[in-house]
Amino acid sequence: MKLDEGKIKDYHEKGFLIFENMLNKDEIISLKDRILQFENHKDQSNVICEDDEIRSVFAPHKIFEEYDRLYRHKELINISSKLIDEDIYLYQYKINLKKPFVGKWWEWHQDFPYWKLDDGIENPDMVSVMIYLDDVDVCQGPLMIIPGTHKIGIEAFEKKDLDGDNLINSLNSNLKYTIDKQMIKEYADKNGIKTLSYGAGTAIFFHPNLFHASTGNLSPYTRDTVIITYNSLKNIPTVEAKRPEYICSRDFESLN
Numbered sequence: 184m185k186l187d188e189g190k191i192k193d194y195h196e197k198g199f200l201i202f203e204n205m206l207n208k209d210e211i212i213s214l215k216d217r218i219l220q221f222e223n224h225k226d227q228s229n230v231i232c233e234d235d236e237i238r239s240v241f242a243p244h245k246i247f248e249e250y251d252r253l254y255r256h257k258e259l260i261n262i263s264s265k266l267i268d269e270d271i272y273l274y275q276y277k278i279n280l281k282k283p284f285v286g287k288w289w290e291w292h293q294d295f296p297y298w299k300l301d302d303g304i305e306n307p308d309m310v311s312v313m314i315y316l317d318d319v320d321v322c323q324g325p326l327m328i329i330p331g332t333h334k335i336g337i338e339a340f341e342k343k344d345l346d347g348d349n350l351i352n353s354l355n356s357n358l359k360y361t362i363d364k365q366m367i368k369e370y371a372d373k374n375g376i377k378t379l380s381y382g383a384g385t386a387i388f389f390h391p392n393l394f395h396a397s398t399g400n401l402s403p404y405t406r407d408t409v410i411i412t413y414n415s416l417k418n419i420p421t422v423e424a425k426r427p428e429y430i431c432s433r434d435f436e437s438l439n
Contacts, residue, residue: 201386241276243277272434277410282405286400290356294412295391296360305421328389332392341364
């Protein structure tokens with residue numbers, strides 16, 4: 184995959200960058216084949232369920248070799264390092280599943296508030312890569328983003344009546360740090376909303392402060408994605424992390 188100065192500039196201007204066919208068909212099949220096997224791990228704390236359906240699996244590389252190989256993918260590391268302009272390590276790794284008809288939504292949010300406020304990360308010198316393991320159309324709940332919103336920093340949160348500062352409210356369909364609805368409308372009016380419908384194997388690199396969300400899956404098809412977050416080695420947590428190792432990695436091994 185070619186990453187030239189024009190694409191790097193585009194990323195910093197819009198907050199996201201897309202590469203189709205990052206993974207080939209065989210790589211996708213090997214990853215998909217493992218999805219059903221996570222049903223046997225539902226009792227583990229890193230497997231997050233909602234209404235008895237698996238919503239997310241954190242640290243899948245600790246369970247299956249195929250996922251261990253994926254986050255070390257040479258192109259993912261090369262592109263991520265250049266976008267951050269630093270050497271990187273694996274900060275967070277998860278699979279998000281949306282089963283046919285019942286897969287739930289993700290509210291409008293930014294990722295960095297969780298990492299700063301809960302994990303003690305000082306700067307957004309990070310990048311996330313969402314990889315589609317299915318062909319994703321609009322009815323399956325693809326990623327939606329508002330371009331350019333990464334430039335404004337952490338925005339005002341929507342006021343919510345939550346039962347304490349529960350870990351689950353950074354993982355379920357009722358997120359604790361969601362963006363104020365008026366701010367969403369203001370930036371959507373200004374910059375528009377992009378719905379990212381792409382084929383299996385597509386990799387979407389996006390900034391941790393980019394406004395993003397996705398609707399539920401109303402289709403009869405799965406919408407399985409992997410999200411890998413890389414952090415700069417100069418940006419490790421400055422305080423003891425509140426959240427478990429499977430959410431906020433303490434392994435600072437360089438991937439470069």
